[in-house]
Amino acid sequence: MTAPRPLSSHRATALKGNVDIPGDKSVSHRSLIFGAMAVGETVVTGLLEGEDVLDTAKAMRALGAEVTRDEDGTWHIFGVGTGGFAEPEQVIDCGNSGTGCRLIMGAVATHGFSTTFTGDASLRSRPMGRILDPLAQFGTRSEGRSKGRLPLTLIGTDSAVPVEYTLPMPSAQVKSAVLLAGLNAPGHTMVIEPEATRDHTERMLRGFGAELTVEPSQGGRIITLVGQPDLNPCKIAVPRDPSSAAFPVVAALLVPGSEIRVPGVSRNPTRDGLYTTLVEMGADLTFENGREEGGEPVADLLVRGSSLKGVEVPPERAASMIDEYPILSVAASFAEGRTVMRGVGELRVKESDRIAAMEAGLQANGVVTSSTEDSFTVEGRGIDGVPGGGTVTTHLDHRIAMSFLVMGLAAQNPVTIDDARPVATSFPNFEPLMKALGAEMG
Secondary structure (H helix, E strand, C coil): CCCCCCEEEECCCCCEEECCCCECHHHHHHHHHHHHHCEEEEEEECCCCCHHHHHHHHHHHHCCCEEEECCCCCEEEEEECCCCCCCCCCCEECCCCHHHHHHHHHHHHCCCCEEEEECCHHHHCCCCHHHHHHHHHCCCEEEECHHHCCCEEEECCCCCCCCEEECCCCCHHHHHHHHHHHHCCCCEEEEEECCCCCCHHHHHHHHCCCCEEEEEECCEEEEEEECCCCCCCCEEECCECHHHHHHHHHHHHHCCCCEEEEEEEECCHHHCHHHHHHHHCCCEEEEEEEEEECCEEEEEEEEECCCCECCEECHHHHHHCHHHHHHHHHHHHCCEEEEEEECCHHHHHCCCCHHHHHHHHHHHCCCEEEECCCEEEEEEECCCCCCECCEECCCCCHHHHHHHHHHHHHCCECEEECCCHHHHHCCCCHHHHHHHHCCEEC
């Protein structure tokens, strides 16, 4: 393990330019996994080549798929078919990726072999019980540390039964794991979600040829999958990640005089909560040239420096922006008035306890906050009112790291993070990209 790399960001003048955002992480993970479960060659362009996704590519190879990359960044996945995974000879190391780990667990759960999973210190501390419980209904067993923490061994079943599972909390990862397990189970697997979550899995399963229906139900959805399909290989152009785009977007909003353009960013309505909230706060955002790429709606985003006001973010919006609350908290720090985020308890079991980590970091930089188990409040100090000058513990969390580097660009004094290494898990070119826009980091 390399040594921590502290990094500071300094007050910036206007940020200008076009922003080349990496491919969407959620779509990238699924492109590799579904491609590995199809019959034939899936070709993927625009794949996010961060550490999280590269770990998923290694896992697909370990399970028997052939995964290669051309020099121009085009990826080729030669799949083994539904039910065709082979028992891996080594432990599957998912690094920092909760998404990759939980989706792969679902994919192997209904295969008749054992798979051992591990990850970095952050991932090993995260509970996997919410995945293991529904997978057990298929007939899968597991052995590992208390509360289902990694390392653990998943003992798959070769006599799976289809399940009907109601999500106890909104979670695209749990939903996706159940659907992936259901691919290799006979009959119909049904997932009932009381509140809609990001729907990349449903969109992509249909694109690969699975028979899947989605019906609205009392504010949520009922998703039904017909098991044991022959998945068809696809050509996938991965849209730009709206979660990664959030960091330069908020930076441009907070630095007066800024104007940046973000081409091809995903407008998937199950991922759009941050942008809806920023517009409510007064952000100058314009979406242009709306179109579809790889089955996902995308558009070009024009962002200009703005004066923001505090707002109440409703709990029903949480599922569509769960990864964006850290950067929203930074935006709220520079707004006029109070911002209250409700329904955010899921943040306590992400890469870190993101509510606790954001509170500590904001308070270290002169921002007043408060929280409950399920809410987070930030007292805005206005566009030029954040003192900065603090050092922030990132807890190996890439979104905490990038959020506070953005804060330093608009604060009165530099903001320092204790370790910039985690940024590479989702946004490997973040630092040079921001510097190209005019940011000073070092």
